[in-house]
Amino acid sequence: MLDLAYDTPKPRVISGAKHDWELVIGLEVHAQVQSNAKLFSGASTTFGAEPNSNVAFVDSAMPGMLPVINEFCVEQAVRTGLGLKAKINLNSAFDRKNYFYPDLPQGYQISQLYHPIVGEGEVLVELGNGLARIVRIERIHLEQDAGKSIHDMDPNMSFVDLNRTGVALMEIVSRPDIRSPEEAAAFFTKLRQIVRYLGTCDGNMQNGSMRADVNVSICRVGQYEKYQETQDFSHLGTRCEIKNMNSMRFIQAAIEVEARRQIALVEGGGEVVQETRLYDPDKGETRSMRSKEEAHDYRYFPDPDLLPLEIEQSWVDDIAATLPELPDAKKARFINDFKLSDYDASVLTADVESARFFEETATGRDGKITANWVINELFGRLKKEGHDISASPVSPAQLGGIIDLITSDAISGKIAKDLFEIVYTDGGDPAQIVEDRGMKQVTDTGAIEAAVDEIIAANPAQVEKARANPKLAGWFVGQVMKATGGKANPKAVNQIVARKLNG
Amino acid sequence: MSDLNKLTLAAARDRLRAKDVTSVELTQACLGAIEGSGALNAFVHQTPELALERAREADVRLAKGDAPDMCGLPIGIKDLFCTKGVLSQAGSAILDGFKPEYESTVSQNLQDAGAVMLGKLNMDEFAMGSSNETSTYGDVVSPWKRGNDDAKLTPGGSSGGSAAAVAADLCLAATGTDTGGSIRQPAAFVGITGIKPTYGRCSRWGVVAFASSLDQAGPMTKDVRDAAIMLEVMCGHDAKDSTSVDMAVPNFEAMLTGDIKGKKIGLPKEYRMDGMPAEIEKLWANGADMLRDAGAQIVDISLPHTKYALPAYYVIAPAEASSNLARYDGVRYGHRAKLDAGDGITEMYEKTRAEGFGHEVQRRVMIGTYVLSAGFYDAYYNRARRVRALIKRDFENVFADGVDAILTPTTPSAAFGLGEMADADPVQMYLNDVFTVTVNLAGLPGISVPAGVDKQGLPLGLQLIGRPWEEGDLLNTAYALEAAAGFVAKPAKWW
Numbered sequence: 001m002l003d004l005a006y007d008t009p010k011p012r013v014i015s016g017a018k019h020d021w022e023l024v025i026g027l028e029v030h031a032q033v034q035s036n037a038k039l040f041s042g043a044s045t046t047f048g049a050e051p052n053s054n055v056a057f058v059d060s061a062m063p064g065m066l067p068v069i070n071e072f073c074v075e076q077a078v079r080t081g082l083g084l085k086a087k088i089n090l091n092s093a094f095d096r097k098n099y100f101y102p103d104l105p106q107g108y109q110i111s112q113l114y115h116p117i118v119g120e121g122e123v124l125v126e127l128g129n130g131l132a133r134i135v136r137i138e139r140i141h142l143e144q145d146a147g148k149s150i151h152d153m154d155p156n157m158s159f160v161d162l163n164r165t166g167v168a169l170m171e172i173v174s175r176p177d178i179r180s181p182e183e184a185a186a187f188f189t190k191l192r193q194i195v196r197y198l199g200t201c202d203g204n205m206q207n208g209s210m211r212a213d214v215n216v217s218i219c220r221v222g223q224y225e226k227y228q229e230t231q232d233f234s235h236l237g238t239r240c241e242i243k244n245m246n247s248m249r250f251i252q253a254a255i256e257v258e259a260r261r262q263i264a265l266v267e268g269g270g271e272v273v274q275e276t277r278l279y280d281p282d283k284g285e286t287r288s289m290r291s292k293e294e295a296h297d298y299r300y301f302p303d304p305d306l307l308p309l310e311i312e313q314s315w316v317d318d319i320a321a322t323l324p325e326l327p328d329a330k331k332a333r334f335i336n337d338f339k340l341s342d343y344d345a346s347v348l349t350a351d352v353e354s355a356r357f358f359e360e361t362a363t364g365r366d367g368k369i370t371a372n373w374v375i376n377e378l379f380g381r382l383k384k385e386g387h388d389i390s391a392s393p394v395s396p397a398q399l400g401g402i403i404d405l406i407t408s409d410a411i412s413g414k415i416a417k418d419l420f421e422i423v424y425t426d427g428g429d430p431a432q433i434v435e436d437r438g439m440k441q442v443t444d445t446g447a448i449e450a451a452v453d454e455i456i457a458a459n460p461a462q463v464e465k466a467r468a469n470p471k472l473a474g475w476f477v478g479q480v481m482k483a484t485g486g487k488a489n490p491k492a493v494n495q496i497v498a499r500k501l502n503g
Numbered sequence: 504m505s506d507l508n509k510l511t512l513a514a515a516r517d518r519l520r521a522k523d524v525t526s527v528e529l530t531q532a533c534l535g536a537i538e539g540s541g542a543l544n545a546f547v548h549q550t551p552e553l554a555l556e557r558a559r560e561a562d563v564r565l566a567k568g569d570a571p572d573m574c575g576l577p578i579g580i581k582d583l584f585c586t587k588g589v590l591s592q593a594g595s596a597i598l599d600g601f602k603p604e605y606e607s608t609v610s611q612n613l614q615d616a617g618a619v620m621l622g623k624l625n626m627d628e629f630a631m632g633s634s635n636e637t638s639t640y641g642d643v644v645s646p647w648k649r650g651n652d653d654a655k656l657t658p659g660g661s662s663g664g665s666a667a668a669v670a671a672d673l674c675l676a677a678t679g680t681d682t683g684g685s686i687r688q689p690a691a692f693v694g695i696t697g698i699k700p701t702y703g704r705c706s707r708w709g710v711v712a713f714a715s716s717l718d719q720a721g722p723m724t725k726d727v728r729d730a731a732i733m734l735e736v737m738c739g740h741d742a743k744d745s746t747s748v749d750m751a752v753p754n755f756e757a758m759l760t761g762d763i764k765g766k767k768i769g770l771p772k773e774y775r776m777d778g779m780p781a782e783i784e785k786l787w788a789n790g791a792d793m794l795r796d797a798g799a800q801i802v803d804i805s806l807p808h809t810k811y812a813l814p815a816y817y818v819i820a821p822a823e824a825s826s827n828l829a830r831y832d833g834v835r836y837g838h839r840a841k842l843d844a845g846d847g848i849t850e851m852y853e854k855t856r857a858e859g860f861g862h863e864v865q866r867r868v869m870i871g872t873y874v875l876s877a878g879f880y881d882a883y884y885n886r887a888r889r890v891r892a893l894i895k896r897d898f899e900n901v902f903a904d905g906v907d908a909i910l911t912p913t914t915p916s917a918a919f920g921l922g923e924m925a926d927a928d929p930v931q932m933y934l935n936d937v938f939t940v941t942v943n944l945a946g947l948p949g950i951s952v953p954a955g956v957d958k959q960g961l962p963l964g965l966q967l968i969g970r971p972w973e974e975g976d977l978l979n980t981a982y983a984l985e986a987a988a989g990f991v992a993k994p995a996k997w998w
Contacts (some may be wrong), residue, residue, distance in 0.1 A: 297876050
């Protein structure tokens with residue numbers, strides 16, 4: 001793997017009325033495990049099913065029902081841990097987090113407070129322009145999702161949908177290593193990219209498959225370095241947790257307004273209290289969800305219905321052996337093997353499908369040209385129609401065919417764009433289309449010369465001007481291209497026009 | 504034919520196989536006995552039609568010669584077991600009208616073996632109690648009386664309905680559950696046999712949970728042989744219960760040889776409590792003599808952490824219960840309080856749970872909530888868990904020294920009168936479990952065998968505690984004790 005050297009980004013500094021303040025941010029990302037069945041029941045996890053149709057007896061907490069761990073969900077958590085270069089804990093355990101809510105039928109969520117399945121790991125968060133930060137992962141634990149309470153269907157009633165109840169979540173907890181709203185978004189994006197590469201979470205934010213709680217605190221310049229030296233949190237400010245955000249834009253905006261709230265509070269002589277807050281995007285503010293007095297006492301204790309979760313190192317090794325190439329490695333390889341720029345490599349490795357498409361197209365071809373075509377033409381065209389790469393009507397073989405026609409000088413770049421459009425909308429073999437439609441580039445210099453002669457003869461005034469000012473030669477080139485239906489080899493036309501005008 | 508309900512499982516089985524009697528006849532005899540037993544309040548839901556239907560099916564199986572040991576034998580099922588389509592309320596008003604869509608693994612195992620369910624048996628609410636006085640269905644009354652005294656006595660709890668029904672011959676046997684002594688204490692109070700197997704032997708799936716790390720189902724029967732027969736059918740690995748152990752179930756009945764020569768039986772000195780009635784002391788000593796006479800070696804042993812068992816139990820069990828019972832919230836099934844205008848979800852929870860749970864359940868939910876709460880968790884729950892580990896180690900040490908079983912009294916007294924403890928400190932009631940909770944905390948098998956009567960003619964039981972997974976050996980020791988004790992007393996029918 002190519003070693004990429006990065007510079008560390010500067011923390012975001014906000015100037016208050018009295019001091020400059022730095023931001024300290026940590027994320028708790030909830031990622032829904034990609035699995036067919038729930039964490040402790042056989043009920044389906046399919047999104048968008050009829051309300052209360054994916055519910056096993058244990059999900060609705062019928063008396064006497066017991067949870068049984070879904071081994072595949074454990075495997076997915078291990079896979080995720082390995083993808084984050086994290087320590088896999090061969091011994092972990094489940095605890096009950098007790099609270100009452102109608103969409104939590106058991107009256108407790110089964111989670112892993114004391115002994116999570118995954119320990120410390122790290123994520124390389126790139127910010128472009130050669131900047132990147134390593135964000136440490138504190139832990140990943142498995143837990144049950146809650147159901148959905150619906151309060152706006154009836155003035156007097158609330159409704160509960162238990163389809164999501166008991167679906168497996170991974171809570172991925174970062175250290176407070178993130179220093180700006182942009183970094184927070186980049187961290188979330190990178191996590192999303194990794195879990196999608198791994199196939200452990202679909203990353204669908206709209207459906208709530210990935211959402212984040214953001215911890216924000218502020219500190220005076222220099223304090224953060226003391227924290228990093230000692231890992232002593234007392235150097236940092238009191239943090240507030242902003243709950244449940246499922247948009248990159250909201251995450252950044254919420255951090256910004258929360259930091260400013262804390263700065264104003266502290267500079268006005270107040271004190272930040274540790275609490276849970278909600279971000280209101282309409283009003284652009286965070287609001288206290290519950291004060292310290294109202295804070296839940298979750299009464300965590302080991303779930304007596306479940307034995308400690310013991311896994312074998314050999315099983316972990318088997319999973320590690322099947323791990324796909326991950327974004328960092330893939331990007332480095334693309335830069336190395338295909339001579340791509342950092343930027344192009346980032347774009348092309350943003351998701352597995354794009355990378356696969358590129359690699360299939362670029363193999364045996366020029367990497368840079370292929371990258372340009374994939375990024376500018378194909379991605380541009382797909383974006384216009386709101387499609388993603390998996391819905392591309394152009395296959396790698398077809399795009400490769402187009403590129404081959406360009407590099408063999410069979411068609412011009414301009415014709416290639418027309419050809420791409422034809423292939424995109426009508427399909428077909430590019431070489432055949434070029435053949436059938438007579439789109440081949442005219443490289444026959446005799447034919448081009450004849451066309452140039454004709455235009456020179458017909459435009460004596462233009463010839464005079466062009467001889468005085470060679471920059472105007474382009475007009476003749478344009479006329480020749482027009483006359484040949486764009487099929488003339490532009491390089492040849494340029495040369496011939498220049499020769500004839502000067503001759 | 505009228506006394507068919509008085510048969511043991513083994514006797515009835517043999518007569519069924521000899522075509523001497525049919526399951527329908529056995530079932531009708533029991534249904535007749537149940538009909539006249541209203542004063543005992545043992546059966547709370549009767550399922551006569553279902554019982555006769557299953558009896559007819561059993562007779563078909565028997566005729567074909569496809570007859571497992573329990574085939575055609577009428578039994579009662581404690582209300583804590585969920586039984587498909589049949590009310591299953593765990594003795595609680597909060598499960599008012601609850602008919603499960605599923606059958607507990609244990610009752611399914613019995614059904615698969617051809618056993619005939621007669622109905623559901625009364626119990627302390629959510630199995631919390633030692634006198635069967637906390638049930639929403641009212642007290643169970645023991646078939647026993649003190650001499651000529653007409654006072655109603657407790658059958659013990661929480662499996663009080665099961666105990667009374669078996670002792671009064673309303674069924675041939677019954678299921679019970681035991682979290683801190685709920686099979687063994689009532690068995691001792693009514694003069695029958697009750698075994699709590701090793702934790703993990705019987706599936707907990709479909710059994711309404713009280714304290715998950717302690718709950719175990721077991722049989723309550725007329726003698727030790729029946730306990731062996733019925734336990735074998737009830738237990739076995741169940742993938743639906745993560746704490747169920749995947750271990751072969753031996754033929755327990757075949758292990759009943761009565762030969763206990765050379766077995767080492769321990770008498771723990773810590774169980775010799777201050778103020779223990781002389782009758783209990785004497786019973787215990789007699790039991791040791793009987794086992795010695797049968798060829799066992801009696802040794803004094805020490806289980807040094809015994810005195811901490813009851814407090815630890817009354818931290819751990821309520822802690823788990825407070826969480827297990829959170830699901831009874833009025834949202835999905837069972838009782839929901841009528842709400843006033845303006846009431847929200849909090850009021851719904853509060854009113855539903857205040858109305859649906861009885862006082863003892865509320866007390867334990869509150870204790871459990873308290874011991875798990877922030878700031879108290881380490882002082883109570885974690886300390887109790889450490890004590891639990893020490894108690895387990897006490898037993899392990901003794902077994903490592905070659906002790907095969909431990910003999911103790913089952914209870915510190917004979918049955919008391921209903922209402923007699925009404926004004927007592929709840930801790931007085933909890934003391935009933937003092938000899939039995941250690942066994943649950945350590946996850947061991949324990950059996951209570953009737954071994955004598957007190958001076959008022961009430962039954963007294965002795966408890967044998969065995970090595971984990973060695974129920975067969977434990978049952979054989981109990982079998983020898985039973986033979987030596989020769990307990991034959993039966994309550995005079997007054998109901």
